[in-house]
Amino acid sequence: MKREQFLTQPEVASFVEWLQANLPTLTFNLNFKASKFVPGGLIAQVQGFEQVIGHYRWKASWQDAHQQSVNSQSWVQTRQSLGQLGAWLKRAVDAGDEPQALQACLQVLRWGGVRGAIPFLQRLATNGELSAYLRKMAGLIALDGEQDLDDLNASSVQRFDAGLTKIHALLDASGSPIYDSRVGAAMGMLYSLFRQQWSGGGKPLLAFPSGGARGSQLRNPGAFVNGLAARQFSSISYETWARSQVRLGWIIRELLGRTNWFADQGALPARCHAFEASLFVLGYDLRCFGLAPQVVVPVAGQKARKADSTGWVPTGNTFDQAIKDYLEYYRNGGEPEKAPFVDWLSTHRSISRGTAQGYCFAFSMQEFDLFDCSLEVLERIVAGGEDGLRAALASEVLEPFALGDERVSVCLVDVLITGRAYQRETTGKARVASIVSAGYAGTPDTANTLMHLGRNVGQHFGLLNAQYLPTPLFERFFGDCDLDA
Incomplete structure (x- = not known):
């Protein structure tokens, strides 16, 4: 399916219209625990989606090619930091400079606080294939191309995770979003609210997968009363995650093309990233939407409890x-x-x-x-x-x-x-x-x-x-x- 085919589907078109009508009026109750990413925590009530970006917090750092540290926390600082990091990555990939491309990729992971993709990236670089692979994926991820979603398949997408979504998004020039657990959770929650109000009925057409938080935060809309459960990253294929990034990007670009939201951010790709960053803020804990988590029916002898994550309990194994x-x-x-x-x-x-x-x-x-x-x-x-x-x-x-x-x-x-x-x-x-x-x-x-x-x-x-x-x-x-x- 290509972009126009996707966006003209009745349910997708209705969802974009719903977002345009409702995002300016929604109220969000932000409540971040203090952490190394959000020193001091954050408590704020925000009226309207466009105002959320002012509360973006992600304290992070990375080292440039000269081993100089680049630090950021607010959205203004993060936008500048990622602009610099993305430029380094693009130069290296365009030149086919494998050592520099690898170092830029590793610094993207460092900024994002993730490391799972390191062996994959190192293997590609050692084989002289990293730049070529990233260039190929750039064509498939771009939001303004004529590619088909089916081009993102098990053959073309060798791996996709919370680190690679950041790398692909920074390499892209069309505004492709970083699709991590927070972004997926927030968009999934908005879609869940839309489905509860939409008169079209039928089986949900869209899906916004997400992943669990490391704390007690809720990042699955299915944890709330009448919520639409989201598939988890651990249960989907690499290509499904990659397609989700493209679908989300198409929706964001379509929505921003109809409005002047985030006009102060610059051109359309920069506005797309501001939209994505606002989703990132809301996805920290979906309780910010003000809805009640559903109660899990207890097993005999246990107390009733609200839906929550599985903490740090693994699947039993030796x-x-x-x-x-x-x-x-x-x-x-x-x-x-x-x-x-x-x-x-x-x-x-x-x-x-x-x-x-x-x-x-x-x-x-x-x-x-x-x-x-x-x-x-x-x-x-x-x-x-x-x-x-x-x-x-x-x-x-x-x-x-x-x-x-x-x-x-x-x-x-x-x-x-x-x-x-x-x-x-x-x-x-x-x-x-x-x-x-x-x-x-x-x-x-x-x-x-x-x-x-x-x-x-x-x-x-x-x-x-x-x-x-x-x-x-x-x-x-x-x-x-x-x-x-």
Whole structure:
């Protein structure tokens, strides 16, 4: 489907009209907890979507080609910072300068507080393919081209995640939005409100996928009364995420073409990014829309509670055994993909497919991205210790662990939670109680699931000792990392 075909669909056209009529009148109650990204927090009531941009906060930094730090926090500062970073990236990609293109990409990830795409980018650069791949994707992501959405498919989109959406957006000159969990959540909420008021009925035509926050924030419209649930990034394909970025960009450009919103930002692409940045603010916690979260029906013996995230509870699995199984599978010629590995596990380990699926928790791009690493790297990861941890993080220099804004790196966070719990408490019951009390898990059973993985991953990489207490490597790696900040 091409741009005009997409925008002329009755439901899409009606949604754009609804946004044009309603965004100026909506009230948003912003409430950000203090964090390294938002020092001091933020509490504000905002009338009208266009006014949200004044409350943009994202404290971040990156280093330019001369190792000079570029810092930003407000939208004005961020716009200038990203303009500089995007220009560096474009120069390098246009020139086919692989080392500079890679460095620019890595600094985009640093600015965004994400790192999952590092192995993928390094592999492309090593093979001399990074610039060519980014140029190809630029043509498919552009909002003013004649490409078809079907051109974004499993063959053309090798990977897509919270880091690559930033890289592709900065490389684009037409205003393609950064499509992360916050942006997807906010647009999904607006679409959910539209669907509740629209008389057209029928199955929803649009979908705005999102991902969980690392804290207690709500980023799924389905968590609210009569809300339309959003698919999660962890359950969609790379090409589906990429198409969502293009669809959102088409809607934003169409809407801004009908209005003078964000006129002070400059030309249309700059206005598009201001719109996207406003969505980013609203997507921090969808409770800012003033709607009531729905109540989850409790299991017998448990208290009723409002819908929330899953904290830091993983899918139950035994990490060290799963990666050993994968190494055996890979060495015997297995395809580095989830489906055939699950088939292999079911056959060779005599376990159910559901259990085999659970074994793959740590393999996803939100965790260690093991399906995307080479045999040499996999062998280092399986060997464990500090070298295995460096291999898993695609970094020969072990930098301190940094928490981003999204619910990723659950395996390592569970090591942190587990190690601190063993430091503070002397009994299993007390450790479970402290984890539940902190909101990292909802029940004693899920707290034990969390600690099972934390102990397993922690010991494998030498972060926890035989008594599950933090090692010197743990303290050096996690430092003063604060989950609640």
